[in-house]
Amino acid sequence: MKTRDKIIYASLELFNEHGERNITTNHIAAHLNMSPGNLYYHFRNKEDIIRSIFDQYESHLESGFKIYEGGQASIEHLIGYFDAMFYTLWQFRFMYANLADILARDEDLKKRYLHAQQQVLTRSSQVLNKIRIDGYLNIAEDKVTQLADTIKMLVTFWISYQLTQSSASTITKEILYEGVLRVLMIFQAYSTTSSQPIFSRLEQHYQALAQNPAA
Template structure:
């Protein structure tokens, strides 16, 4: 792995473990046993590292939430998207936990974030329409954007909400899974009989794995 990539991955690990605001470039350099000067050869400051992590996150986000093409079993599709939510929230948990603060201090990153989220919302609406066509959900077209926005809001703010409610608690996989269960609960009232069966299977799977 190239030094630049090592720096980014080390920063992600440390930010997740200790919080981004508590980690300096010196911490990152020491973690991978390079000099601060070597780190500054690749990145002028910590904010540039955060931007690189955001690039990795946004690429994975759009890839995971690009509507699946071709015939797929509906339960497989639901599980894929639910697993993607968990993976992203856990892998980039520092970003979800401190999103407003991170964006407020970097206008360019904030602009990039908005562009990515606009693209994501289009994909999410198309995914939701696919579930309606599969007769898993009953959602009128004019309600689609509102439902997607609610789910998106839970995903983006869940970890920050948990941190605010329990400031001394540590973000764990179980905390992330609780956010997933909250999203399932939001969708349940829109589910058809078939959709409810599959949502309950997914719910049981989340509870069993992350209990």
């Protein structure tokens, strides 16, 4: 692995484990047993590292929430979307925990974030509309984008909500699976008679993962 990539992955690990505000470039360099000068050869500052992590975030959003092709939706398609949601929250949890502060410090990153979120809204609206057409959701077509935006809002602020509404100081996989289950509640509220058993199976699946996330 190239040194630049090592710095990115180590930074992501440290930010997630200890919080981005508590980690400096010196911490990252020490974690990698390199001099600060070597780190600064690859990155100008911590914000520069965060922008590179954001590259990964954008790439995952693009690949994880594409509309499915090849016939009607299956439970495997739905699990794929919910798993992608969980992975995004877990892999980039430091960003969700401190989103307002991170974006306030970097205007260019904020512009990139807003653009990425608009793309997510567009893709997720397309996915929800396809699920609606396939008979899984009972919702008017002109309300689909609002539903997608509501789900996006819940996902975006789930981590910060948990950190402010409970005694939890760290985010666990159990907490994130509970967030996935809350999103499933929204799907169940709009489910059709034929899709209710499928969403019930999904609920059981993610409840089991929440109780035993290491499985």
